[in-house]
Amino acid sequence: MNIVVCIKQVPDSDKVTIDRETNRLNRAGVPSIINPFDENALEMALQLKDLHGGKVTVISMGPPQADEALRTALSHGADEAILISDRKFGGADTWATSYTISLAIKKLEGVDLILFGKQAIDGDTAQVGPGVAHFLDIPMLTYAKSVEVTGNTFKVNKVTEDGYEVWDIDKPAALTVVKEANQLRMPSLKKKMAAKKAGIPTWGFDELQPEESKIGLAGSPTKVSKVFAPPIKLNKKTLSGEPAEMVAELIKNLKERNVL
Amino acid sequence: MSTTKELWVFAEQREGKLAGVVRELLSEGQILAEKAGFTLAAVLPSADGAAFCQELYNFGAKKVYTIDDPKLADYQNDYYARAVAQLINEKRPEIVLYGATTIGRSLAPTVAVMVDAGLTADCTQLDFDVEAGNLLQTRPAFGGNIMATIICPNHRPQMATVRSNVFKKTKLSDNESGEQVPYSVDLSGVPERMRRLESVHEADSTIDLNAAQFIVSGGRGVGKPENFKIIYDLASELGAAVGASRATVDAGWISHHHQVGQTGKTVCPVVYVACGISGAIQHLAGMQSSDVIVAVNKDPNAPIFDVADFGLIGDLHQIVPEFQKQIAAAKA
């Protein structure tokens, strides 16, 4: 089983704040983490490898420091890592990112399964998985909770709004993975040491030979035109004191607003 | 004949029912189409679309492109993407809106790369810049810490997904007129690479957070799983659905179907009652647009009070049962 896991390095959104004057993110000192959902994709891959053998390759596209996320993935048990990085890839939206990542995966041979996180927490778009799958012309399912190998196909349990569906999907396939799937195992000390020294190739423009019009800022159909702070609510009312009185006051207010 | 430009809404149907978000998108689409001078149309892949058309007209669609094929009865990404992409390439709409449902979030990004369109996910506000001809797509980023307006100046169509309950639905009447435009797509050349074996609905009205007018949610302040009973009791008194913060879901107190927030559901009930929820930005991202927010928390500095219309400072173990008691008394 030859599995590729796409991981993104993101700022820990728990710790991001916004400067209300400049409307910019205060990024200084905000730690970078592996996108939490990608940890679930990684664990799904590792479990499949435990059962069926094979190889888990992690890929990340980003600035040189994304190397750190790849090493973390290696310490959790991934076998190989590839960094997709080039100044020319900068400013890519999900369209251009999907295209670029798909070129890297095309260079790898005999891939059976490509796993993505459900979405990345910086942009929350959930678009890169389906995009890559289309560029590779392979079938894709979103929101996978579990996967089983059944001969030349995978049996996938996917989450829906009000339950789940079971699908049979041909190899090679792409899946985006939800958090309920699993929890990433702890890194091992031995792997941590090895990960520090691991050679991680960087694939850039020369290695991937992309069409120039499809990468980076120029290859991105969407543009950010404005960034601003979320609005603050006015006319708030706070109550304190005896529970019975507070509740009575609340009910009166809700009735006045015609919602009760 | 002058051909007007078009704004499309993907009319998602599942097992014979239109997704609620379709009505919301048409209602918002109507406002945008009017501003832009476009015709509002719906795109409906299904086994037999005629049955849905009246409902789509009633919410403002002037045209419904029905793509009928037995293979389109249920959602299958390859077939749906081919059908929608082919229609887009032929008719060249200016804008296409999709619900950010599990289906929309699979279809829209696939179609986006097929037709070379930009796609903005989970918009919470849409507007149209008449001068530039751009759709102004506003969405939260970085877990709701910041809002960004995205445009797509050089590619058409401009595509966006919108979560359920972000826009209000407005039915025009029960007998609006419109035009059904049947469109056929040859799917025989699309390889069958995935098959749905089973579809299970875990029916339970307490988790139907999208349809609920009232939601009572519990957070870590509830204390332990058994204590969720008071949340359920109040919910049942109010006819409400039950929501939860991620902390309680992660702790295994309640199933993930109840989770509200960035990584859970986005809800927009008439009243949202947050009990023992601190109001982390990721939770707010999923419930901030509720009409009225009530917060119960013993910490007066909890950030949930920043978004609450009515904040009750105190112990939820006293306040929640009291709330239930007074509602019951008012009914009696």
Ligand SMILES: Cc1cc2nc3c(=O)[nH]c(=O)nc-3n(C[C@H](O)[C@H](O)[C@H](O)COP(=O)(O)OP(=O)(O)OC[C@H]3O[C@@H](n4cnc5c(N)ncnc54)[C@H](O)[C@@H]3O)c2cc1C
């Ligand atoms: C990538 C990412 C995605 C996330 N997505 C989500 C999401 O979708 N949804 C979500 O909810 N969270 C999400 N989170 C988690 C979020 O950051 C918070 O950790 C979580 O919402 C906290 O849950 P809570 O408010 O129940 O718990 P806490 O933050 O622990 O708050 C408990 C509150 O209960 C109050 N309290 C305690 N006892 C009582 C009492 N007896 N009476 C009244 N009040 C009491 C306390 O004062 C406190 O304010 C996400 C986090 C990350 C990093």
Ligand SMILES: Nc1ncnc2c1ncn2[C@@H]1O[C@H](COP(=O)(O)O)[C@@H](O)[C@H]1O
């Ligand atoms: N720059 C990237 N490098 C590697 N994987 C990525 C990158 N961006 C997105 N992904 C993958 O695509 C998923 C969805 O990301 P997004 O579409 O940005 O929400 C993530 O969970 C990752 O698995």
